[in-house]
Each structure stands twice: as structure tokens, then as C-alpha cells.
Amino acid sequence: MFSVPPNFYANCGGVIVKLSKLNCARTFFLTVRNNVDDYCPNLMRGIDYLKNPQFNKGLAFTMQERQALGIQGLLAANYKTLEEQLAICQFSVDRYKDPLNKYLYLTELQDNNERLFYELLATDVQKFLPIVYTPIVGLACQRFGLVYRRPRGLFITIQDKGRVASVLRNWPTTNVRAIVVTDGERILGLGDLGAYGMGIPVGKLTLYTALAGVPPAYCLPITLDVGTNTQNLLEDPMYIGLRRKRVRGEEYDSLIEEFMQACVKRYGQDVLIQFEDFALANATRLLAKYQKHYCTFNDDIQGTASVIVAGIIAATRITKRKISDNVYLFLGAGSAGVGIANLIVDAMAEEGTQTAEARKKIYLFDVDGFLSTKRKEAIPVHATHLAKDMEPTKNFEKFVGQVKATCLVGVSTVGGTFTPTILKQMAKNIDRPMIFALSNPTIKSECTAQAAYDNTEGRCIYASGSPFPPVNYNGKKYLTGQGNNSYVYPGIALGVLASRAHHAPDPLFLTAAKVLASNVTDDDLKLGRIYPSLGDIKCLSIKIAAGVMENIYKLNLASLYPKPKDSYQFVLDYIYDSSYKCYTPQFHEYPADTGIKVKTIKEMIDMYKAKNKKK
Numbered sequence: 290m291f292s293v294p295p296n297f298y299a300n301c302g303g304v305i306v307k308l309s310k311l312n313c314a315r316t317f318f319l320t321v322r323n324n325v326d327d328y329c330p331n332l333m334r335g336i337d338y339l340k341n342p343q344f345n346k347g348l349a350f351t352m353q354e355r356q357a358l359g360i361q362g363l364l365a366a367n368y369k370t371l372e373e374q375l376a377i378c379q380f381s382v383d384r385y386k387d388p389l390n391k392y393l394y395l396t397e398l399q400d401n402n403e404r405l406f407y408e409l410l411a412t413d414v415q416k417f418l419p420i421v422y423t424p425i426v427g428l429a430c431q432r433f434g435l436v437y438r439r440p441r442g443l444f445i446t447i448q449d450k451g452r453v454a455s456v457l458r459n460w461p462t463t464n465v466r467a468i469v470v471t472d473g474e475r476i477l478g479l480g481d482l483g484a485y486g487m488g489i490p491v492g493k494l495t496l497y498t499a500l501a502g503v504p505p506a507y508c509l510p511i512t513l514d515v516g517t518n519t520q521n522l523l524e525d526p527m528y529i530g531l532r533r534k535r536v537r538g539e540e541y542d543s544l545i546e547e548f549m550q551a552c553v554k555r556y557g558q559d560v561l562i563q564f565e566d567f568a569l570a571n572a573t574r575l576l577a578k579y580q581k582h583y584c585t586f587n588d589d590i591q592g593t594a595s596v597i598v599a600g601i602i603a604a605t606r607i608t609k610r611k612i613s614d615n616v617y618l619f620l621g622a623g624s625a626g627v628g629i630a631n632l633i634v635d636a637m638a639e640e641g642t643q644t645a646e647a648r649k650k651i652y653l654f655d656v657d658g659f660l661s662t663k664r665k666e667a668i669p670v671h672a673t674h675l676a677k678d679m680e681p682t683k684n685f686e687k688f689v690g691q692v693k694a695t696c697l698v699g700v701s702t703v704g705g706t707f708t709p710t711i712l713k714q715m716a717k718n719i720d721r722p723m724i725f726a727l728s729n730p731t732i733k734s735e736c737t738a739q740a741a742y743d744n745t746e747g748r749c750i751y752a753s754g755s756p757f758p759p760v761n762y763n764g765k766k767y768l769t770g771q772g773n774n775s776y777v778y779p780g781i782a783l784g785v786l787a788s789r790a791h792h793a794p795d796p797l798f799l800t801a802a803k804v805l806a807s808n809v810t811d812d813d814l815k816l817g818r819i820y821p822s823l824g825d826i827k828c829l830s831i832k833i834a835a836g837v838m839e840n841i842y843k844l845n846l847a848s849l850y851p852k853p854k855d856s857y858q859f860v861l862d863y864i865y866d867s868s869y870k871c872y873t874p875q876f877h878e879y880p881a882d883t884g885i886k887v888k889t890i891k892e893m894i895d896m897y898k899a900k901n902k903k904k
């Protein structure tokens with residue numbers, strides 16, 4: 290007969306339980322099993338609970354937990370609720386005036402107490418997203434030598450060729466399901482930042498959890514360090530990467546090949562590999578090479594396309610024009626530009642427009658001017674199908690009027706290129722011109738939101754890659770949307786992971802676009818926004834994931850069977866819960882003494898502020 294001594298405490302798998310009754314023993318085994326699934330913890334003791342960001346709760350550890358876990362005395366006596374901790378965190382972030390210091394504060398919080406970090410982001414996504422993501426993450430990447438303190442993410446260098454699998458084995462968790470990888474060559478619109486690019490996969494995966502609830506333990510940021518061609522980085526004493534010029538050609542390709550194989554060998558065929566911020570020459574080529582053989586996508590090509598097509602679909606409710614009734618003009622014919630153009634063609638096909646006809650409505654410029662078959666400079670291979678048999682020109686400004694563009698898409702990496710003249714011409718072309726100024730970070734935006742409204746008599750439908758403050762035009766306030774792939778890639782990834790899909794093809798991105806567009810409310814549109822409020826982004830990501838999941842099953846790409854009856858509920862059950870777990874579920878004897886009785890986080894912040902002022 291199984292029995293447990295009264296008041297027997299067990300520490301197993303990171304869970305402390307009091308085993309005084311049989312049902313306690315059952316709870317014990319269940320809790321241990323769940324915890325192992327979540328975190329794969331080692332047998333932990335004492336101070337490990339404070340050092341491990343997955344388990345740490347800081348002063349929120351109750352007295353019972355402190356006693357049971359052996360951390361009594363390692364913490365100050367006061368007990369703080371999660372809400373009190375959140376108030377302190379918000380107060381602390383607000384005290385920093387320099388955005389990079391805000392970024393550093395949040396990074397340190399993430400390194401110390403992961404759940405508090407994600408709970409904090411959830412209190413105000415609109416406020417925290419620009420810090421952990423664009424535009425501030427761009428600044429963090431530029432100064433990454435200063436920012437880099439504690440390892441977060443894995444560096445695989447060209448010198449590791451032949452040993453990539455063994456480097457991958459050094460990553461401490463075995464249940465990785467999603468990798469975001471960069472080689473740092475096109476970091477936002479900031480160019481080649483080499484190993485400093487690590488801020489991007491870290492930031493992108495932070496959004497997997499913050500915006501879509503993918504468990505952080507499933508996420509692995511990777512930078513492939515193949516050198517950098519940016520001279521001032523090679524000379525920067527703080528630089529953290531290999532001091533050598535970029536490796537190209539066969540040597541580069543064989544590293545990527547080895548990397549892809551090693552990921553699958555270690556984490557399985559369905560590990561999701563998201564390519565991020567690769568330069569044009571590699572981005573489309575690698576996507577074409579791996580798309581059908583791995584569970585992979587390129588966010589700059591496919592994720593961006595999805596979010597912009599969503600905006601265009603939503604805008605049809607304002608313009609009353611079909612997608613195929615527009616003339617699209619792109620400044621930038623790189624990964625993002627051609628990715629968006631291709632998905633617009635797919636979206637037009639769903640309206641019944643033939644591919645050849647659809648392509649006729651799309652014009653692109655790159656650094657050498659209009660993509661004309663007659664120009665002397667070569668057309669990039671990935672864009673030849675979109676080149677036109679028209680006279681070459683480098684005069685973008687004139688071209689806007691020449692083709693009567695109704696939708697302008699900026700993906701050029703060059704700030705301010707949508708000049709007032711161009712914007713005024715757009716207002717002449719059509720009553721409600723669409724202006725997408727997508728280059729990141731903010732300084733690279735082709736035009737500001739205010740400039741777009743000012744130069745189109747307030748008639749434009751505008752979205753930008755990085756956020757802009759509300760616009761005032763003629764006494765009316767407009768909230769412009771953020772046309773950023775962050776609206777979709779976390780939800781798409783969640784759907785792919787939940788269904789254990791083995792590929793992530795283009796149709797999933799069109800599905801996500803439709804789900805996103807259908808969540809834009811009439812109130813959003815009235816405010817001038819063609820994307821939903823970021824306040825509901827997690828809920829939105831779950832809807833996107835559920836929609837994507839349905840399509841994955843339709844396309845026969847899932848490896849989770851039987852198919853869940855209710856995809857939405859399945860995804861909901863799958864996601865990460867960032868609230869604090871109780872490590873001593875059987876104790877209820879000692880109520881927490883928080884010392885101060887206040888109700889809301891805002892009240893607490895006001896109180897801290899008042900106290901601070903007095904001093």
C-alpha cells in the first residue's frame with residue numbers, strides 16, 4: 290500500500306509539494322509532469338530558484354515557498370504581489386529617459402524574472418513594443434557591444450563549420466520548437482551589423498511569447514556570424530563578432546546547409562526556422578532552396594506580405610475599390626517589396642484576376658530605377674516576372690503621376706523618399722490614396738504619418754513600419770496603423786507549432802492576412818487605422834493561429850493527429866501562462882502580508898510617484 294509520511298516535503302523537478310495525503314501525492318506527480326513538459330528543469334535547490342529566470346518570482350515567493358525551497362533569508366522579508374511588482378517595474382521603466390536604458394532595464398528583467406517581464410509587457414503592449422522591438426531594438430543592435438551582458442541566443446560562426454551540431458547541443462534546453470535566425474547583413478534598414486544583429490532574433494522571439502503566447506522555452510534566437518563588411522564595426526573595440534569580411538559563396542552556403550540539417554537532427558523535422566533580416570542576395574535564394582524541405586519561412590518576404598495585404602484588404606472598405614482596382618507602385622524591389630507584390634497578385638487571383646493581368650498593375654523601382662526590361666542594369670532574378678516592357682526611368686517622382694498610382698509602398702531602407710511632391714501627386718491621382726511607409730526603424734521611414742496627411746489634404750490611408758504618434762490634421766486626430774509583420778508572424782508561428790506542421794507555405798500567409806483584415810473594426814477605420822488596436826494583439830494572434838491551423842490541415846501539412854475538433858480552443862490551451870505558479874500548492878495557512886493595501890497598478894504607481902516627489 291502506497292503511503293506518504295505526514296508533512297513530508299519533496300523537491301522534484303523544480304516543484305515543492307507537501308505530501309501528507311494520497312491526493313497530495315497525485316498532485317505531486319501531475320505537477321511534476323506538467324512542469325517537466327514546460328521547462329525541463331534539473332533538480333534545483335535553494336538559490337537556483339532565484340537565479341533561474343523561468344522560476345524566479347523575486348519577493349513574490351511566499352513565506353511557505355521560501356521555507357520549502359530553502360531560500361528563506363535570501364530575500365528581504367517583505368512579500369510583494371505580482372501587481373505590486375508590476376507597479377515597481379512600470380515606475381522604474383518610466384524613470385529612464387534614454388530609450389536605450391529602458392531597453393536595458395527590460396532586458397535585465399527578462400534575464401532575471403521571465404514571467405514578470407511578460408506580465409509587464411502585457412500591461413501595455415503599445416508602450417513596451419517600441420522598446421523591445423522597432424524602433425529601439427534598432428538602436429540596441431547598433432550599440433550591441435554595450436548592451437551585450439548575459440548570453441541570450443546562440444552564436445554559430447563560420448569557424449564552427451563541421452561542428453555546428455555540437456555547438457547547437459550547448460543550448461541548455463532540448464524542447465526547442467522555434468528558431469529565429471539572422472546573419473546580420475540587413476538589420477532593419479540599418480544595413481550590415483554582423484553579430485550586433487543578435488538583437489533582432491532575440492526581439493522577434495520575445496514577440497512570439499508576448500504577442501502570441503509561444504512558451505519562451507520553445508524559442509531559440511540564433512546569429513550566424515560569417516563576418517561583416519561594415520568597416521566601422523571591424524574597427525569598433527566593443528564589437529562582439531568575428532573581425533573579418535563576410536564569407537560568401539560555397540563556404541557560406543555549406544554553413545547554412547549544415548545549420549539546417551543540425552537543427553532538424555537536434556529538434557526534429559517540424560522545428561520552425563524563421564529567417565530574418567538576411568540581405569536580398571541570400572534571402573529569396575535560401576527561401577526557394579529550403580521552403581519545400583524544411584519547416585521554414587522568411588518573415589521579411591512572407592510575413593511582411595501578409596500584413597500589407599491585410600491592410601490593403603481592410604482599406605477596400607474605405608476606398609470601395611477592389612484590390613485589383615488599384616495601381617501599386619513600390620520604392621524598393623527587395624525581399625519585402627517583391628514578397629508583398631507576389632502576395633498582392635495572389636490576393637487579386639482570389640478576386641478572379643488572372644496572374645498576368647494582376648502583375649500589370651504592379652510597378653517597382655530599385656536603386657537603379659524602374660524595373661524595366663529595357664534598362665541596362667540587370668533586373669534582380671527574384672523580380673524578373675514583375676519587370677515591364679516600358680521605357681526605363683530613374684524619376685520616381687514623375688512616375689507616380691505617369692502610372693496614376695493609387696497605392697504607394699515604401700520598402701527602400703531610405704528615409705524621407707516619399708517627398709511632399711510625391712504625396713501631393715498621390716492625392717491628385719485618387720481620392721483616398723494608400724501610403725505604406727514601411728522601412729524601419731523610424732528614421733528610415735519613407736515619410737512620417739504627419740507628412741502623409743499634410744500633403745494629401747488628410748485623405749490618405751497611411752501605415753508605417755515603426756509607430757508614429759497620432760496625427761493632427763485640420764483639428765481632427767488620426768491614429769495611424771503599424772504595418773509591421775509583428776501583427777502576423779507570431780500568430781502564424783503559433784499555428785504552425787500547435788499543429789506540428791512540417792512546412793509553412795505562402796497560402797498560410799494569405800490566410801493570416803484575411804484573419805487580420807477581418808478583425809479591423811469600423812471604429813478602427815474611422816480613426817484612420819487599417820490595423821486593429823495592439824491592445825488585443827494576443828487574442829488576434831490566437832485567431833490567426835487557429836485560422837492558419839485550419840489551413841494547415843486542409844493542405845495536409847500537419848503532423849498532429851487526430852485534428853483537434855476546435856482549433857481556437859486547442860491553441861488557447863497550448864499557450865504560455867506567464868502568471869506565477871505556486872510551488873507549494875498544499876499550503877494555505879499563512880496569508881500573504883503585502884503590507885500596503887492598494888487596488889490597481891495605476892494607484893500604486895501614483896503612490897510611488899507621490900513619494901518620490903516628496904523626496
Ligand SMILES: NC(=O)C1=CN([C@@H]2O[C@H](COP(=O)(O)OP(=O)(O)OC[C@H]3O[C@@H](n4cnc5c(N)ncnc54)[C@H](OP(=O)(O)O)[C@@H]3O)[C@@H](O)[C@H]2O)C=CC1
Nearest residue numbers: 477478569621622623624625655656701728729754773774
Ligand atoms: N514594416 C515591416 O514589417 C517590414 C519592414 N521592412 C523594412 O523594409 C526595408 C527593406 O527591407 P528588404 O526588402 O528586406 O531589404 P532589401 O535590401 O532586400 O531591399 C531593399 C530594396 O530597396 C532598394 N533601394 C535601396 N535604396 C534605394 C533608393 N534610394 N531608391 C530606390 N530603391 C532603393 C534596393 O535596391 P538595390 O537592391 O538595387 O540596392 C532594394 O530593392 C527595410 O528598411 C526593412 O526594415 C522589411 C520587412 C518588414
Ligand SMILES: CC(=O)C(=O)O
Nearest residue numbers: 477566589729773774
Ligand atoms: C520588421 C522587420 O522585419 C524589418 O524591418 O526587417
Ligand SMILES: [Mg+2]
Nearest residue numbers: 565566588589
Ligand atoms: Mg525583418
